[in-house]
Amino acid sequence: MLVYGGAGQSEHAVQELRELAISAGASPVDILVSKREAPDPRFFIGKGKLGELAAMVAAHEAELVIFNNPLSPSQERNLEKELNVRVLDRTGLILDIFAQRAQSYEGKLQVELAQLKHLSTRLVRGWTHLERQKGGIGLRGPGETQLETDKRLIGKRISQIQKRLEKVDKQRGQGRRARRRSEIPVVGLVGYTNAGKSTLINALTGANVYAADQLFATLDPTLKRCMIGPHQPVVLADTVGFVRDLPHELVAAFRSTLQETVEADLLLHVVDASDEQMAETIDEVDRVIEEIGADEVPQIRVMNKIDRLEDVFPHVEKNESGHISQVWLSSQAKLGLGLLTDCLRDRFCGSTIVRDLQLGPTDGEIRASLYRVATILRDEKDEQGGWSMRVEGPPESLRFLDVRFGSMLDVREAAQDAGVHAA
Numbered sequence: 394m395l396v397y398g399g400a401g402q403s404e405h406a407v408q409e410l411r412e413l414a415i416s417a418g419a420s421p422v423d424i425l426v427s428k429r430e431a432p433d434p435r436f437f438i439g440k441g442k443l444g445e446l447a448a449m450v451a452a453h454e455a456e457l458v459i460f461n462n463p464l465s466p467s468q469e470r471n472l473e474k475e476l477n478v479r480v481l482d483r484t485g486l487i488l489d490i491f492a493q494r495a496q497s498y499e500g501k502l503q504v505e506l507a508q509l510k511h512l513s514t515r516l517v518r519g520w521t522h523l524e525r526q527k528g529g530i531g532l533r534g535p536g537e538t539q540l541e542t543d544k545r546l547i548g549k550r551i552s553q554i555q556k557r558l559e560k561v562d563k564q565r566g567q568g569r570r571a572r573r574r575s576e577i578p579v580v581g582l583v584g585y586t587n588a589g590k591s592t593l594i595n596a597l598t599g600a601n602v603y604a605a606d607q608l609f610a611t612l613d614p615t616l617k618r619c620m621i622g623p624h625q626p627v628v629l630a631d632t633v634g635f636v637r638d639l640p641h642e643l644v645a646a647f648r649s650t651l652q653e654t655v656e657a658d659l660l661l662h663v664v665d666a667s668d669e670q671m672a673e674t675i676d677e678v679d680r681v682i683e684e685i686g687a688d689e690v691p692q693i694r695v696m697n698k699i700d701r702l703e704d705v706f707p708h709v710e711k712n713e714s715g716h717i718s719q720v721w722l723s724s725q726a727k728l729g730l731g732l733l734t735d736c737l738r739d740r741f742c743g744s745t746i747v748r749d750l751q752l753g754p755t756d757g758e759i760r761a762s763l764y765r766v767a768t769i770l771r772d773e774k775d776e777q778g779g780w781s782m783r784v785e786g787p788p789e790s791l792r793f794l795d796v797r798f799g800s801m802l803d804v805r806e807a808a809q810d811a812g813v814h815a816a
Contacts, residue, residue, distance in 0.1 A: 405670040409637065410461045410483075417490045422453040436475070437468045443475060450476055459486055466515045484511060487636070499561045506554045513547050565652065568616075578627045578741045580619075581657035581690070583682060585674040586634030588663045589697040591615070593724040594629050597734070616653075621737045630657060635681045637673070651685045659740065660692040661733075666721065667701035694719045695733065700726040707732055747785045754778035 407424065414421050425446050427438045436443050437460065450458065457479050458472070464482040472480040481489075488511060491504045582590045594600055598617045615631040630653040654660065660682070664675060675694075682688050699705045700723040707729025710719040717736050722729030747770070752760055760780055763769065767786030775781050 405673070406461070406637065410459070413483075413486055413490065413636075414459055417486055417493070419457060419459070422455060423449050425449060432462070432468075435468065435471050437462065437464055437472070443472075447476055450478055457481060459483075469515065499558070502554050502558055502561070506551060506558065509547050509551050509554070513544060513551075562652070577618075578658040579630055579653070579656065580627050580659045580661055580737065581630045581632065581654040581687075582661050582663055583632055583654055583678060583687075584634060584663035584695075585665065585668075585678055586636050588634065588665045588674075589724050590631050590634065590663045593661075593663060593695065593697065594631055596724040596727055596730055598629065619737075621734050622742045625738070625742050627737060627741060630654070635678050637677050651687075654682070655685060655687045655690070657687070657690055659737075660687065660690050662692050662694045664694055664696050665698050666696040666705070667698045693717055693736065696721040697724055699723045700728060709736065747783065750780075750782045750784065751775075752780045752782060756780070 407426065411421050411424070425442065427442045429439065433439055438446065446458070449455070455478060458476060458481070460480065460482045462482060463484050464472070464480070469480050469482065488504065488508050492508065495501045495504045582594065584590050594615065594617055598619045600615075600617050615629075617629045617631075618626050619629050620626050632651055632654055662675070662678060664671060668674060679688070682690075696719055699707065699721050705721065707720075707722050709717055709732050710721070712718040717739075720729065720733045720736055722733060724730070750763075754777065756779065760772075760782070763782065763784050763786075767784040769782065770785055771781070771783035773781045
């Protein structure tokens with residue numbers, strides 16, 4: 394059974410609740426829509442709707458009732474007592490989906506952390522038969538002591554998980570610093586769940602990231618290298634998909650994962666262009682981006698799934714300043730992927746420069762690095778045992794070698810002296 398409550402219902406929101414339930418493994422049999430200006434403090438829904446819901450549960454022999462709204466612990470207990478079935482709110486439903494989908498060590502820790510924080514407010518449900526009894530000295534049950542013990546155990550486990558996540562976050566930070574040192578740009582993919590982020594990464598990189606037509610098909614963060622030009626890689630960082638009213642516990646628990654988004658050089662906001670509620674999903678994603686502090690990162694919208702639309706072809710749109718604002722494509726049908734790659738190349742590669750270099754016999758490490766970051770136009774052995782080379786590459790890559798080895802001329806001066814530029 395599904396219950397959707399709110400003053401401004403929409404068919405899209407009701408359908409999203411149904412898809413969330415299916416993603417969790419439930420089989421929805423019916424849905425009850427309740428409209429109230431303010432929730433009832435005891436049952437969230439009114440007594441009339443509660444009677445209607447009880448009749449529907451009995452008629453369908455339902456085993457679970459899912460509310461689209463967050464419920465207080467007391468509301469959950471009151472509803473379960475009246476309906477005689479388990480009651481789950483939206484936060485608990487999304488947490489259950491995340492627990493099923495988490496595969497990596499970090500992902501499992503983050504989900505467990507969010508679950509424990511959510512559970513800590515609901516401990517009393519499992520110990521109602523041990524609550525303190527009335528009557529004074531000698532008639533108090535062990536319930537209060539047991540609850541305090543459970544809360545201490547949960548608090549201890551939360552502390553352990555947070556320490557482990559801090560260690561994982563340090564490891565992620567080391568990876569980010571290494572990418573910054575090598576000047577490899579990071580492009581973060583964000584978007585509403587099921588917008589096609591994983592499919593886009595697969596199409597651009599040839600990877601095999603799990604992708605399916607369901608909400609939260611992938612949960613664990615994914616980092617994949619993508620070549621956008623000769624010797625010019627970027628790192629594509631996929632993140633957990635967003636959803637309307639994403640529980641605060643999840644945003645907090647996944648903050649270390651979302652840090653990849655905050656420190657990205659560019660965000661690709663993947664949008665399902667065939668979604669009738671596209672404007673709402675865009676606003677929801679922008680809200681979460683602002684909440685995690687990534688609203689200052691440059692952003693390009695990728696209008697995905699154009700193969701589902703009529704008379705829409707791959708194209709690029711620019712804003713009033715002449716900067717690219719939107720790229721229309723289909724990652725599933727592999728339409729317009731070249732346009733997106735061109736946009737990334739123009740942003741991160743710019744022009745290339747050609748340099749003539751004379752390396753000594755002991756400069757083998759520099760020569761090996763040049764083969765990794767530049768196109769070798771000439772490489773000849775000289776009489777002294779060194780190498781006479783002509784190389785072409787992005788200024789950023791060659792400047793990195795200048796900083797690292799300190800034995801090469803300044804890139805800009807060399808480029809001016811050579812007088813050779815390539816677009």
